[in-house]
Amino acid sequence: MSFFNKILASAGIGSAKVDTLVDQAVYVPGEELSGIMRIKGGKIDQEIGKIDIELKTEYIVEHDDKKTITTCCITRVKVSDGFHLKQGQELEIPFSFQLPLETPVTHAKQPVWLETALDIDMALDPTDRDSLKIEPHPYMSTVFEAVHLLGFRFRSSTCERHPKLGRGVPYVQEFEFAPGPEYARDIEELELIMQLEPEGVHVLVEVDRRGRGLSGWLEAAFDMDERHAWLSLSREELSYGPDHIADVLEELIDRQLH
Incomplete structure (x- = not known):
């Protein structure tokens, strides 16, 4: 040597x-x-x-x-x-x-x-x-299919720093979707953040509303044009399929718009 x-x-x-x-x-x-x-x-x-x-x-x-x-x-x-x-x-x-x-x-x-x-x-x-x-976990795939059924199109995905929501990691992954014709008048963008669990998934649904007129400008100026809500889906509920989850998402989105 x-x-x-x-x-x-x-x-x-x-x-x-x-x-x-x-x-x-x-x-x-x-x-x-x-x-x-x-x-x-x-x-x-x-x-x-x-x-x-x-x-x-x-x-x-x-x-x-x-x-x-x-x-x-x-x-x-x-x-x-x-x-x-x-x-x-x-x-x-x-x-x-x-x-x-x-x-x-x-x-x-x-x-x-x-x-x-x-x-x-x-x-x-x-x-x-x-x-x-x-690839997405089957729970996530069911949610994505439901979003697609509502006419939203996948736009982008990024991991961004958010230690409070990261659950042991300093980031969350955001999925952004563009609205289809049904929501194009009211929604600029739909964002989802998912927290997987062995028995289901928690979904943070954020609706970026499209501003119209003076009120829309004021909402955008004060970040009031974005509304979010948590949706918890159990494995049993996810087993009902994308059509059922689409109905649940549609009701939640409509509540955020009104």
Whole structure:
């Protein structure tokens, strides 16, 4: 084992490599994510302190009319304790963990990824970043279908800082919808924030009303043109299907408009 190889490995050249592979192409929040981690030793023996996997995303922070993007670790999972990795040795380590219910949906280019790092003493830690595709949970899909039945069209989705509503994470994911013909005269935009539970979903419904005339201008000036309300949907109620949820949403929206 040459001194030159030790120097290169400490700089990350010829050091151990890690590649993380997941078992599925698509996941939903709350589902178990599983896969294997492939590790290949470098040009020298190395001591691996531990192996962690972090589930990460990004969210927007707005301050003084300026927006910045911040990275957030949703959860960290320990995959392995420390061990001795021999030169050129190849290992496969299985792992699995449950995706938190707060994992964002990757619509509108919202990034979610796994970041894997080997803790190597006196060396640069080799890392691996793997993007994930996260589709809506079935509870969320039922609500989205109901919104579509009311004529609303998906416009965009972003994760934004809101530690009070985040439930353990500093952000919430907002889903924005443009109104169809039935609501175009009264509504500028419909926004939903969802809090998933094992037995249902809480939905914050915010209606951005379209201002008309002087009263509309005054409402917009004092942020009175936005009204919101919580809607709690149990698993049993969601099982009635999108048509039933559309009726419930329609009644709530109409109350907010009048």
